[in-house]
Amino acid sequence: MGRRTFGLLSGAGLVVACLAVPATGRAQDLSDAQVAHVAVTANTIDADLAKLALERGRSSDVKAFARMMIDDHTGVNQKAAALAKKLNVTPVANDVSASLEKGAREARANLVKLTGAAFDRAYIAREVEYHAAVLGAIDDLLIPTTQNGELKELLKTVRPAVAAHLERARQIQQTVAQ
Amino acid sequence: MKAEWFVMAAVAAAVTAACAADVQPVRTHVVEIRQFAFLPETISALPGDTIRWINRDPVPHTATSSNGGWDSGRLEAEGEWAMVVERDAAGDYVCAYHPNMRATVQVGRRFRSGRGDAKRTPRPFAAIAAFHDGHADDV
Numbered sequence: 086m087g088r089r090t091f092g093l094l095s096g097a098g099l100v101v102a103c104l105a106v107p108a109t110g111r112a113q114d115l116s117d118a119q120v121a122h123v124a125v126t127a128n129t130i131d132a133d134l135a136k137l138a139l140e141r142g143r144s145s146d147v148k149a150f151a152r153m154m155i156d157d158h159t160g161v162n163q164k165a166a167a168l169a170k171k172l173n174v175t176p177v178a179n180d181v182s183a184s185l186e187k188g189a190r191e192a193r194a195n196l197v198k199l200t201g202a203a204f205d206r207a208y209i210a211r212e213v214e215y216h217a218a219v220l221g222a223i224d225d226l227l228i229p230t231t232q233n234g235e236l237k238e239l240l241k242t243v244r245p246a247v248a249a250h251l252e253r254a255r256q257i258q259q260t261v262a263q
Numbered sequence: 264m265k266a267e268w269f270v271m272a273a274v275a276a277a278v279t280a281a282c283a284a285d286v287q288p289v290r291t292h293v294v295e296i297r298q299f300a301f302l303p304e305t306i307s308a309l310p311g312d313t314i315r316w317i318n319r320d321p322v323p324h325t326a327t328s329s330n331g332g333w334d335s336g337r338l339e340a341e342g343e344w345a346m347v348v349e350r351d352a353a354g355d356y357v358c359a360y361h362p363n364m365r366a367t368v369q370v371g372r373r374f375r376s377g378r379g380d381a382k383r384t385p386r387p388f389a390a391i392a393a394f395h396d397g398h399a400d401d402v
Contacts, residue, residue, distance in 0.1 A: 153360050160322040160340060239321075245298040246322055249361055256363075 115179065115230045121169050122176035123185070123227060124240065127219055128158035128165070130189035131212075137193065138208050143201045146257045147209060154212075154250070161243050168239055181226075188215075205261045213258055216251035223247060287373060291315055291345075294366070296324050296338070296358075301366035308348045309373040315345040325359040326366075328352070334359075 115123070135154035142148050169176060192211050199207050223244050231237040289311045295302045297319040306314055316326045318338040326335040326344065332351055335344035346352065350370055358364040 149360075156360065157322040164321040164340070242298065242321060245300075246320070249299045249363060252363055253361070 115181065115226065116177065117172075117231055117233045117236055118174050118177040119179040119181070120227050120231050120236065120240075121165060121174055122178055123181045123222075124165050124243070125162055125176055126182040126185050127222075128162045130185060131215065132158040132162075134189065134193060134196070134208070134211075137196060138204070141196070141200050141204045142208060144205045144257070144261055146260060147205045150209070150212070150253060150257055153253070157246055157250070161246065165239060168235055172233060172235065174233075174236075181222075202261065206258075209254055209258045209261055212254040213251065216247055216254060220244070220247050220251060289313070293317065294326070295319050296326075296364075299358075299361060299364055301326070301356075301358075301364060304365075305367045305369060307369040307371060308352075309371050310348055310350050311373060312348045313345050314348060314368065315343060318342045323360060324364070326356055327359045328368075329355040329357060 132155050135151035135158075138151035138154075139148055142151060192215075196204060196207055196211070223240055228237060228240050228244075231240060287309065290308070291313045292306050292308055292315070294306060294314060294316045296316060299320065301316075308314060316335055316338065318324050318340060321340050323337050323339050323342075325337060328334065332354070333346055333356075335346075338344055348368070348370055352368055353370040355365060355367050357366075
């Protein structure tokens with residue numbers, strides 16, 4: 086990972102992957118195969134957490150959001166898998182995806198202790214932080230570091246989805262806080 | 264007398280040609296769903312026109328009338344859905360999965376029809392009517 090650091094920030098019992106790019110650093114550390122693994126991992130862990138939200142959440146908005154996460158992240162992963170096959174690229178695990186997976190395990194461990202309104206608040210707070218972090222990673226790491234034009238284009242296509250998820254999560258956060 | 268017949272024939276021919284040319288054909292408008300937005304955001308159509316939605320995103324979307332009048336149902340990536348416009352199709356619509364995606368269908372008045380079932384209106388009046396209906400976005 087070179088000079089790039091991925092830390093875990095813990096707050097309110099939630100853990101999100103956080104990207105820190107040194108001012109002197111350029112996003113050149115990840116290969117395209119590693120970027121592909123990060124993208125697939127980021128989608129998979131959020132879809133998996135959404136399944137937990139369908140089981141334990143209470144608010145209809147939260148459940149609708151969770152269904153959207155499953156649909157959208159699954160759809161993006163299908164497109165990513167098709168592209169990887171076309172490009173004959175096998176996604177390669179790396180520190181970034183490991184960090185994302187560790188954060189997801191910790192988030193899940195905290196969320197499974199909660200139910201109902203408490204779950205809704207914690208889940209949506211996590212989704213806000215997670216999507217903000219992923220959006221930052223797309224802009225500051227994944228798109229700049231990607232060499233293949235089609236993979237870069239896929240990331241640019243996915244960015245509005247992540248931004249829309251973040252916006253919607255923030256809206257729901259206002260309602261579940263009441 | 265000969266000159267009068269010639270003038271009358273010329274006028275009749277001109278009126279016939281004008282009526283034929285004035286027929287407003289039904290049109291197909293295309294809305295692309297791309298990067299979580301309906302493009303164009305506003306469609307101005309006439310009754311009988313067709314609007315076709317094409318999902319260019321990698322995730323499912325819908326085009327769902329906010330007043331419940333019509334609904335594309337789930338559109339998978341590259342999925343399409345078309346609707347023949349009726350007068351009551353006008354209004355805002357959203358993606359049911361992503362309610363922050365919003366757009367509008369405007370429906371004007373059709374003074375003439377490509378199907379020959381509407382009354383004909385002289386061209387200048389039709390142009391004014393079309394202008395007032397804001398029918399200017401054909402794709």
